[in-house]
Amino acid sequence: MFSVFSRWWPRRSPSSPQISADLWDAVWRSLPFLHWMSPTEQALLRERSRELLGLKQINGAAGLVLNDHIRLSIALQAALPILHRGCEAYRNWAEIVVYPGDFIIPRQEVDENGVVHEYEETLLGEAWIEGPVLVAWFEPEDGDRPEGINVLIHEFVHTLDMGNGKVDGVPTLPAEISYKEWQTTFAAAFTDFAQRLEADPGWAEESPLDPYGAENPGEFLAVMSEHFFETPAALARLYPDVYRLLARYFGLDPLGPSSPGASQP
Ligand SMILES: [Zn+2]
Structure with missing residues (x-):
C-alpha cells in the first residue's frame, strides 16, 4: 500500500x-x-x-x-x-x-x-x-527589452502597495520605517519627477527613469522599484532618498558599499 x-x-x-x-x-x-x-x-x-x-x-x-x-x-x-x-x-x-x-x-x-x-x-x-x-x-x-524595465517586479510591487486596499504608493511598512518618512520622501521625489517632465517634455527621452512613473504615486513606487533592482545607480543618482528608503524596505542594497545607503549610520 x-x-x-x-x-x-x-x-x-x-x-x-x-x-x-x-x-x-x-x-x-x-x-x-x-x-x-x-x-x-x-x-x-x-x-x-x-x-x-x-x-x-x-x-x-x-x-x-x-x-x-x-x-x-x-x-x-x-x-x-x-x-x-x-x-x-x-x-x-x-x-x-x-x-x-x-x-x-x-x-x-x-x-x-x-x-x-x-x-x-x-x-x-x-x-x-x-x-x-x-x-x-x-x-x-x-x-528589445528597454533598460530598467521589469514588468514582473512592477506588478508584484503593486500587489504589495494594495495592502491597504489602494494603489497609492504606500505599502504596508515594516515597524522600522515610519509612514510619515515614506510619504514625505516619495511625495517629494514624485512631485520633482512630474515637474521635470512637465517643464521639459524632451527630458522624457533622456531620463534614465521611466516617465511612466509620473502617472501617479502608485506607478511611481512600482517604476522606482523596477529601477532599484535593474538600474540602481540611475535611481540613486536622481533620488538618493528614494533609493535609501527602498533599500531599507526591501532589506537589499544592489549598489553595495558604493550606495548612498552605505554611508548611513
Ligand atoms: Zn503599474
Whole structure:
C-alpha cells in the first residue's frame, strides 16, 4: 500500500518543489542584474522562489506554454520584493497569469449618460487586489527589452502597495520605517519627477527613469522599484532618498558599499 501512496502523494502535496542545481544556475545566469547579491541572499532567494512555486499557480495564457525555466524565473523575480518579508506579504492572491509578450484586455466603461463604451487596452501587466497578477513574459536576454524595465517586479510591487486596499504608493511598512518618512520622501521625489517632465517634455527621452512613473504615486513606487533592482545607480543618482528608503524596505542594497545607503549610520 505504501508504494501506491508514495506515487501519488508527492504530487498532491502542497509542499514546495525542489529546484535542481542545474535549473537554478541556468535561471540565475539569465538574470545578470542580480549578480551583486551575496551568497546568503542568493540562498534565501532560492528558498523564497521554491516557496512561491509551491504556493502560487503560474499559468500560461494566449498559447504560452510554460516550462520550468520560465516558472522559476517568474517565481524568482516575484521573490525579490518579499525576500526578507516572506510569502505572507502576497497572501491576497494565488495566481500569476503569463502572456507571451504584451496582451490585449477588452474593457467596458459606462459614461455619465449610461452609455456603455467598449474598447481594448494593450498591457504589459496588471495586478488585481485579490489576484490574479497578469504579466507579459519576455526572455531576459531579449535585446528589445528597454533598460530598467521589469514588468514582473512592477506588478508584484503593486500587489504589495494594495495592502491597504489602494494603489497609492504606500505599502504596508515594516515597524522600522515610519509612514510619515515614506510619504514625505516619495511625495517629494514624485512631485520633482512630474515637474521635470512637465517643464521639459524632451527630458522624457533622456531620463534614465521611466516617465511612466509620473502617472501617479502608485506607478511611481512600482517604476522606482523596477529601477532599484535593474538600474540602481540611475535611481540613486536622481533620488538618493528614494533609493535609501527602498533599500531599507526591501532589506537589499544592489549598489553595495558604493550606495548612498552605505554611508548611513
Ligand atoms: Zn503599474
